Amino acid sequence: MVEEKLDRILITDTWLSLFEGAKACSLISPYSNHLPILITPEVVNTVRRRRRFCFDNMWLKEVNYREMVKHSWDKTIGMDVLLRITVCSQDIWRWGHEYNRDFLRKIEGTKAKFERLRTRRDSVATFILEQRAKEHWWKGGDSNTKYFHNSVKMRKRRNKVHKLQNEDGVWIDNADAIGSVMVDYFQLLFTATKW
Structure with a gap:
């Protein structure tokens, strides 16, 4: 008949450092084929040595x-x-x-x-995205920043002026020329006319 010891003890490194002299032995049990294990913890008094001096160049x-x-x-x-x-x-x-x-x-x-600064920056960035997106449902629901970022991009695309008609009726699609058309329009609009 082959006999093998199957019963084990599990301990942690912390426990072992506290009880370095611990001993374990198997007890005989007439009622089971498993053997109970008795652990006798022994505290080993270790003398703490003073740490060695190490110079730090940072000093x-x-x-x-x-x-x-x-x-x-x-x-x-x-x-x-x-x-x-x-x-x-x-x-x-x-x-x-x-x-x-x-x-x-x-x-x-x-x-x-x-x-703290990182979380503050993240919340400020989210607030700016929410404000730029002009979305207000976020207060009661999901605050998905990817959604708001896409919403800002969509709003920017939608609000971009691609072409304007000048006072002569000609359509202008050059970005610099569109700016000039806008300036001319508002100068004409706000210039005081004499009656």
Whole structure:
């Protein structure tokens, strides 16, 4: 007879990181061909090591950085050079930690501001399209911007003047000449006539 273990345990990486010393063993069950599994979680105390110092070249562009290094170096005058370097590096490490944390906050704040501006721009663009389309049913229904965009294009095509008849009765279809016909018409219309 061939026996195979079919029962399994599923855990996540997070759980495993919390209980690295966990043990599992199969128990004997007289009533089933499946074996119950007993998990004995054991918390392993791990000593957190301090993160290694990493210098970031971006700090060199900060005015505050140079001032902090100068202040740190000046406050250790008279000490051994190795001790001065140690104190200065600790100050740099603390300053860099704060700077990077603030930098990440600024990035998140900028992303949030960008998102607000993007949604505002989208709503303004939709409003302009709706206004240009002269469609009012959108208030109670679907606001499909493609529809409004096509509606604006259709309205523009419909309102375009393709040809005009001048005062001599000649049809003008050249765009520049149409403009001249319009100017001449309105100048004649608004010119005061003496009675």
